[in-house]
Amino acid sequence: MSPDTPAAEPPVPASPAYPQQPPAPPRRPARTAAIGAVTVLVLGLLGAPLGLLWAAVAPATPVIKSGEGAIYGQAQPEQPVAADGWFSLLGLAFGVLAALAVWLLLRGRRGPVGLVLVVAGGLAAGVVAWQVGRRVGLVDYERLLATAPDGTPFGKPADLRAGGIELFLGVLPVPYGNLLLPAFGAAVAYTLLAGWSRWPSLRPEPEPDAAWEGISSGPAAAWPAPPTAPEPPAPGAAEPPRG
Numbered sequence: 748m749s750p751d752t753p754a755a756e757p758p759v760p761a762s763p764a765y766p767q768q769p770p771a772p773p774r775r776p777a778r779t780a781a782i783g784a785v786t787v788l789v790l791g792l793l794g795a796p797l798g799l800l801w802a803a804v805a806p807a808t809p810v811i812k813s814g815e816g817a818i819y820g821q822a823q824p825e826q827p828v829a830a831d832g833w834f835s836l837l838g839l840a841f842g843v844l845a846a847l848a849v850w851l852l853l854r855g856r857r858g859p860v861g862l863v864l865v866v867a868g869g870l871a872a873g874v875v876a877w878q879v880g881r882r883v884g885l886v887d888y889e890r891l892l893a894t895a896p897d898g899t900p901f902g903k904p905a906d907l908r909a910g911g912i913e914l915f916l917g918v919l920p921v922p923y924g925n926l927l928l929p930a931f932g933a934a935v936a937y938t939l940l941a942g943w944s945r946w947p948s949l950r951p952e953p954e955p956d957a958a959w960e961g962i963s964s965g966p967a968a969a970w971p972a973p974p975t976a977p978e979p980p981a982p983g984a985a986e987p988p989r990g
Contacts, residue, residue, distance in 0.1 A: 790867075798875065799879060801880040801905065802879075805826075807902030808824050812892065812895045812896065812899045817892055817903060820900055830906065831910070838873055842935075845933045846934075846937040870930045873925075873926040877925075881905065888901070888902070
């Protein structure tokens with residue numbers, strides 16, 4: 748090598764790469780469908796205790812047996828309105844809790860899939876809660892209606908006046924009114940959780956501080972030492988000739 752050729756600088760060791768989040772596992776449509784079916788089924792079954800709770804807190808409407816059937820014992824009873832109100836409040840609370848549960852338990856399905864599942868589960872739960880709750884005490888009511896003498900007062904079980912199911916085109920049953928409130932509460936709560944998420948993918952990601960901490964805790968790279976400055980000449984020493 749020629750003396751005029753500058754010496755090659757020592758190679759600088761490459762810094763460790765920023766740790767990337769491992770790629771998400773590939774989605775399996777069959778597995779997603781199975782998880783979705785189980786989620787909707789579980790939420791629908793949870794509508795049964797919701798209906799029992801509604802039947803327990805909603806007041807029965809006082810009626811009187813007459814020759815034409817049961818008539819209201821009061822001119823303008825408040826119990827049917829209270830039954831609708833209790834179902835609305837309980838349905839909204841159920842939807843919020845369902846959205847929170849789906850958000851926490853199905854982290855890998857957060858996003859449109861989770862929203863569809865929790866809304867479908869809320870619809871199923873609303874229908875189940877209505878059918879279960881309205882049947883509590885219905886057998887005794889029908890028995891008294893058929894056998895009690897005229898003028899006998901008794902109570903009519905809670906039922907919905909602002910909600911139910913109607914047939915679309917005479918074939919497809921479509922819920923309306925109060926029955927939609929569990930799904931509505933679930934949709935609003937799930938959307939708010941997604942909007943407040945600090946992760947763009949809605950799934951937990953490694954924190955930047957933790958990632959940099961992992962980099963700094965790794966083995967230290969050997970950097971070349973800087974050149975030392977020449978020592979000053981001793982007193983009385985001859986100065987080197989200048990060119």
